[in-house]
Amino acid sequence: MSAGPAPRRDLSLDPFVQDAAERIRQAAAAGVVLIPRGNSTRDAALRAHAGEALALGAYAGIVQHTPTELVVTARAGTPLRTLVAALAAEGQRLPFEPPLGDPRATLGGAVALGTSGPARPYRAALRDALLGVTLLDGTGTLCRFGGEVMKNVAGFDVSRLMAGSYGQLGAMLEISLRLEPCPEVTQTQALACDLDDALARMPALAARPGALTGLAWLDGQLLARFEGGAVEVALDAAAAGGETLPPPVADNLWSTLREGPLAPLAGEHLWRLALPVDAPVWALPSARWAVDWGGGRRWLSTTAPDAAVEQALSAVGGHGLRVAPSVRRSPQPGALRALEARVAGAMDPSGVFAHGAAPGEAD
Numbered sequence: 001m002s003a004g005p006a007p008r009r010d011l012s013l014d015p016f017v018q019d020a021a022e023r024i025r026q027a028a029a030a031g032v033v034l035i036p037r038g039n040s041t042r043d044a045a046l047r048a049h050a051g052e053a054l055a056l057g058a059y060a061g062i063v064q065h066t067p068t069e070l071v072v073t074a075r076a077g078t079p080l081r082t083l084v085a086a087l088a089a090e091g092q093r094l095p096f097e098p099p100l101g102d103p104r105a106t107l108g109g110a111v112a113l114g115t116s117g118p119a120r121p122y123r124a125a126l127r128d129a130l131l132g133v134t135l136l137d138g139t140g141t142l143c144r145f146g147g148e149v150m151k152n153v154a155g156f157d158v159s160r161l162m163a164g165s166y167g168q169l170g171a172m173l174e175i176s177l178r179l180e181p182c183p184e185v186t187q188t189q190a191l192a193c194d195l196d197d198a199l200a201r202m203p204a205l206a207a208r209p210g211a212l213t214g215l216a217w218l219d220g221q222l223l224a225r226f227e228g229g230a231v232e233v234a235l236d237a238a239a240a241g242g243e244t245l246p247p248p249v250a251d252n253l254w255s256t257l258r259e260g261p262l263a264p265l266a267g268e269h270l271w272r273l274a275l276p277v278d279a280p281v282w283a284l285p286s287a288r289w290a291v292d293w294g295g296g297r298r299w300l301s302t303t304a305p306d307a308a309v310e311q312a313l314s315a316v317g318g319h320g321l322r323v324a325p326s327v328r329r330s331p332q333p334g335a336l337r338a339l340e341a342r343v344a345g346a347m348d349p350s351g352v353f354a355h356g357a358a359p360g361e362a363d
């Protein structure tokens, strides 16, 4: 890590980058499909897609962390936990909450999957924290989008398309992210209630945003997390009511929400849904629920046929992703499909990264 701006490095001189670029050019010429890989913690899901691995996990390390600027640049293969620990040592953190369960999980994999975690409506979505990305596109050309300074956050940047790109738009090499200071205090209030009751209470809690950074329902408890200065947190937590959870218990619950709170039982399908916060609870066979984002993100495990879930989704204008037993996205509107095809055509004209994983699933 360094405290000040470093001279611009020319990545095109890096032998790892040269090898990867050559591999992409050869694959494009031979009509071979490549799947960029970090450390393959999602191997089972990726095996469903035909293609040869383009191994990027070894391209790891923090390139630059400028604490005064609240910006970090790291190689895509950097383990997330390594990055998070280095930031914490400086009293800083990522503004989004990616799954951290597997110690091998990489920054590039997290960006490609685009999962933002429980704080998304209150702190930031992963894509909003992306300041810049350096990648190899489908022609093996080194491209740099965005930058390493905060002002890039103001406008839309191609680098944000990499959130949820599932390795379909290019092989990410370096990623620059905006950071935030760690809060002085974190406190979670819990109230035992059923899901209908929790959904009815959530709008009032969300209407007082203040220090709120999480609003969820898990295992029969409404959870409200507050972060910030001690006085603000104490005031907002008192207004929310309920009981204060011991920090390790609270951390465990938020981490469960972050990693994915439900595992499907035999015969069940697991769905990750994005719904209007006031959408009612659907009556579906053997439905088990977990709710995040003040009602906007819902996890559902059910024996109901997919068509029943998709019908309920379209009735409330929501969308969703079946995540188990296999990944299947609910149908996308035609205009969105056409836009995705145009972006992929520009970044990857010969389809070298068109391995079939569904892009656009970022939250």
Ligand SMILES: Cc1cc2nc3c(=O)[nH]c(=O)nc-3n(C[C@H](O)[C@H](O)[C@H](O)COP(=O)(O)OP(=O)(O)OC[C@H]3O[C@@H](n4cnc5c(N)ncnc54)[C@H](O)[C@@H]3O)c2cc1C
Pocket (backbone or CB within 6 Å): 035, 036, 037, 038, 039, 040, 041, 042, 043, 046, 056, 057, 076, 077, 080, 098, 099, 102, 104, 105, 106, 107, 108, 109, 110, 111, 112, 113, 114, 115, 165, 166, 167, 168, 170, 171, 172, 173, 357
């Ligand atoms: C069963 C299971 C389910 C999970 N579900 C999720 C989830 O829904 N969302 C989530 O965020 N995390 C999920 N995770 C956690 C996931 O492991 C981490 O997000 C992790 O950071 C992925 O890193 P990886 O290096 O292992 O990625 P890999 O498993 O190697 O790849 C994951 C995806 O990222 C792409 N990718 C990886 N590196 C690059 C790169 N440098 N450039 C371009 N594309 C790249 C791959 O093509 C692939 O689409 C899950 C983990 C497991 C085990």
